[in-house]
Amino acid sequence: MAVSVRDVAALAGVSLGTVSNVLNRPDKVAPATVERVQSAIVSLGFVRNDSARQLRAGRSSTVGLIVLDGGNPFFTDVARGAEDAAMQKGLAVLVGNSDESVDREHTYVGLFEERRVAGLLISPAGDDLSRLERLRDQGTAVVLVDRRADDEHFASVSVDDVAGGRIAVAHLAEIGRRRIAFVGGPFGIRQVADRHAGAIAAASSAGVSLEVIPTGSLSVLEGRRVGEAIQGRPAAERPDAVFAANDLIAVGLEQAFIMRGSVRVPEEIAIVGYDDIAFAEAAVVPLTSVRQPAQDLGRRAIELLMAQVEEGQGTETLHVEFTPELVVRQSTVLGRDSA
Numbered sequence: 127m128a129v130s131v132r133d134v135a136a137l138a139g140v141s142l143g144t145v146s147n148v149l150n151r152p153d154k155v156a157p158a159t160v161e162r163v164q165s166a167i168v169s170l171g172f173v174r175n176d177s178a179r180q181l182r183a184g185r186s187s188t189v190g191l192i193v194l195d196g197g198n199p200f201f202t203d204v205a206r207g208a209e210d211a212a213m214q215k216g217l218a219v220l221v222g223n224s225d226e227s228v229d230r231e232h233t234y235v236g237l238f239e240e241r242r243v244a245g246l247l248i249s250p251a252g253d254d255l256s257r258l259e260r261l262r263d264q265g266t267a268v269v270l271v272d273r274r275a276d277d278e279h280f281a282s283v284s285v286d287d288v289a290g291g292r293i294a295v296a297h298l299a300e301i302g303r304r305r306i307a308f309v310g311g312p313f314g315i316r317q318v319a320d321r322h323a324g325a326i327a328a329a330s331s332a333g334v335s336l337e338v339i340p341t342g343s344l345s346v347l348e349g350r351r352v353g354e355a356i357q358g359r360p361a362a363e364r365p366d367a368v369f370a371a372n373d374l375i376a377v378g379l380e381q382a383f384i385m386r387g388s389v390r391v392p393e394e395i396a397i398v399g400y401d402d403i404a405f406a407e408a409a410v411v412p413l414t415s416v417r418q419p420a421q422d423l424g425r426r427a428i429e430l431l432m433a434q435v436e437e438g439q440g441t442e443t444l445h446v447e448f449t450p451e452l453v454v455r456q457s458t459v460l461g462r463d464s465a
Contacts, residue, residue, distance in 0.1 A: 129172045138166040188218045189431065190238035191271075191424075192231055192248040194315065195344060196223030198374060199403040200420050201249070204271060207424025208247060215432055217244060226315065226343060228252045235261065245431040247271050247424075252314055255280070267434035271427045272418075273316055274445060281430045283423050283446045287317050290416040290450040291324025294369045294398045297414070297452055299332035301459060303367035303396055309352050309379065310371020311340040318344070318371045321400060325369055337365060344371060349378020356395070357388050366395060367458075373399035373406045376413055380457070384410055396458040412455035419448050 135145045140163060147155050148163040155163075166172075189212055193201035209219045220243070222234035231251045235258070238246055245267035248258065262268045262279065270282040298306050308325045310318045322338070329336035339355075341348040349370065356364055356379075370376035376399030383389040391397055391411045399406055402417035426446050433444075 129170045131172075133170055134163065134166045134172050137170060138163045186242050186244055187216060188220050188241065188243050189428070190222065190234070190241075190243040190246045190248075191219050192222045192224055192234045192238075192246070194224055194226055194249045194251060194272075196221070196225070198344070198372065198401075199405065200372070200401040200418065203403075203420030204249075204424040204427075207421030208428050209424070210421070211425040211428035215428070217428075217432075224249075224251045226251050226312070228254070232257055239266070242266075244435055245269070247427045247431060249273055250316075253316065267431050269427045269431045269434075271423060274447060275443075278443055281434065281443050281445065283427045283430060283448075285418045285423070285448045285450050287320035287450075288324040288327070290400060290418075291321035291326075291369070292328040293324075293450070293452045294321075294400065294416050295325045295328035295334075295336070296332065297454070297458065298367040298369065298396060298398060299328065299334050301396065304334045305337070305365045306334055306367045306369060307337040307339050307356075307365035308369050308371070309339045309341060309349070309375055310344065311342060311348075313340070315344075321369075321371055341371075341375060344374055346374045346378040346381070349375035349380075350382045351378075353379040353382025353389075354386075357382065357386055361394075364389070364395065367397070368395060369398045369400075371400060373401045373403045373413060373415055375399070376415070376457075377405055377409055380409055380411055380413070392456065392458050392460060398452075398458060402453050406453075407455065409457070411457050414455045414458040415453050416450045417453050418450055422448065 131142055131145050135142050145163055148160050152160050191205055191208055195201055205221050212219050224231035228251045247269050249272045258268050270280050272284055274284040275282040308322055313319050325336055339352055376397050379397055383391055389395050399413050399415040402415040406413040406415045430444055
């Protein structure tokens with residue numbers, strides 16, 4: 127039979143409240159009493175039931191994290207940053223992958239709600255945040271990750287993706303490219319839409335054309351598919367540069383071009399990706415990419431989340447926005463040293 131708090135209190139000759147204080151607030155108990163209770167705990171082999179304690183408190187020692195694409199190394203780095211910061215606060219991070227699906231995202235939100243997580247970090251798959259609003263209104267802290275909140279009541283950690291799209295296309299225009307394609311999608315993902323908006327602004331400013339080639343997902347396979355389609359065009363109708371909405375698409379484009387050998391990178395088509403994942407530098411033609419500080423996003427998100435948990439929902443809502451930077455490699459500039 128499991129040893130209970132009542133058994134510890136009886137052996138130590140103290141009240142249940144005193145045992146609770148020793149377990150949770152030992153600084154409020156006389157040292158001699160703490161020693162007596164701890165001795166009883168050791169003698170009886172008592173193990174506290176954290177699950178029951180968390181249910182009574184309405185809060186667990188876990189944080190939920192829902193990412194857009196668990197197969198994208200960018201989100202792996204975000205999760206790593208969040209995990210490192212959470213561990214320092216005695217918390218564990220449970221990760222769910224929405225796979226860019228709103229329905230799947232809602233399933234994870236429901237699961238984390240049932241577990242009464244201390245809070246939720248999420249990179250939303252769409253613009254409908256009503257489910258998150260309900261969760262927040264019920265007292266669960268929510269922080270948007272890699273997405274700036276339109277709702278001032280949501281804290282958020284993001285990168286200025288409009289600026290990222292702008293610097294990517296500005297770079298391509300500066301190296302003399304005039305027929306630029308933006309490859310990415312779905313546009314219901316805010317990050318894609320913002321990167322596209324920045325690309326449009328830069329193309330207009332530089333006086334270059336910008337073709338849009340939509341994709342069904344932000345994946346290597348979609349990049350290959352688009353690469354094959356581009357190669358099927360007459361040379362005069364191909365873009366001379368591509369800005370991919372993320373590095374996975376960019377890597378897929380490179381693979382398609384190199385496997386067929388009909389398009390040289392960057393001589394005929396220069397490529398810029400987004401995220402600067404580890405694969406970018408390791409690609410056959412090292413990839414120029416817009417770098418996001420992925421681990422910093424995760425760490426800062428945990429800090430904002432815990433500020434809400436510890437200070438209450440009335441605390442000031444903060445929006446942290448990082449500035450992206452361009453890392454230039456051989457996919458746009460021949461002979462360029464890797465970063």
